[in-house]
Amino acid sequence: MRCPYCGSTEDRVLESRQNTTGNVIRRRRECAACGSRFTSYEKTEEKPLMIQKKSGELQEFNLEKLKKGILTATRKRRIPQSVIDNMIAETEDAAEYAGRKTRVISSSLLGDLILEKLKAVDAVAYIRYASVYKNFDDLKRFITEIKQMDKK
Numbered sequence: 798m799r800c801p802y803c804g805s806t807e808d809r810v811l812e813s814r815q816n817t818t819g820n821v822i823r824r825r826r827e828c829a830a831c832g833s834r835f836t837s838y839e840k841t842e843e844k845p846l847m848i849q850k851k852s853g854e855l856q857e858f859n860l861e862k863l864k865k866g867i868l869t870a871t872r873k874r875r876i877p878q879s880v881i882d883n884m885i886a887e888t889e890d891a892a893e894y895a896g897r898k899t900r901v902i903s904s905s906l907l908g909d910l911i912l913e914k915l916k917a918v919d920a921v922a923y924i925r926y927a928s929v930y931k932n933f934d935d936l937k938r939f940i941t942e943i944k945q946m947d948k949k
């Protein structure tokens with residue numbers, strides 16, 4: 798996004814909010830060059846992104862739900878709000894990108910996208926989220942992942 802004050806394209810997202818019909822995303826941004834704050838409105842695809850649950854049931858992608866999941870996992874972890882906001886925005890972008898053709902992604906893919914972001918930021922938040930989201934079948938893989946993280 799280009800800063801309307803100085804023209805720089807480097808910015809960070811302070812806050813993302815979906816409108817009530819879910820097709821416009823309002824983002825508060827801060828320019829990394831001059832520090833000005835501005836708001837962008839991005840129209841998402843006309844067709845909402847659907848999340849397919851393991852049962853096969855389709856549910857409309859819900860930004861608030863994504864936010865809640867990430868906030869719960871990162872609670873009291875002293876992670877800067879800007880980092881959390883970026884994680885939320887980036888996960889949403891990744892989900893939109895993954896579903897760009899069919900407008901449907903599986904709930905397990907969405908979970909993996911969130912885990913990927915958490916893993917890069919905070920190991921505890923990652924484990925918290927994984928312990929809620931992963932089912933028993935994934936347990937073996939999960940334990941392997943944690944062991945690999947220990948080695949780093």
Ligand SMILES: [Zn+2]
Nearest residue numbers: 800803828831
């Ligand atoms: Zn600027």
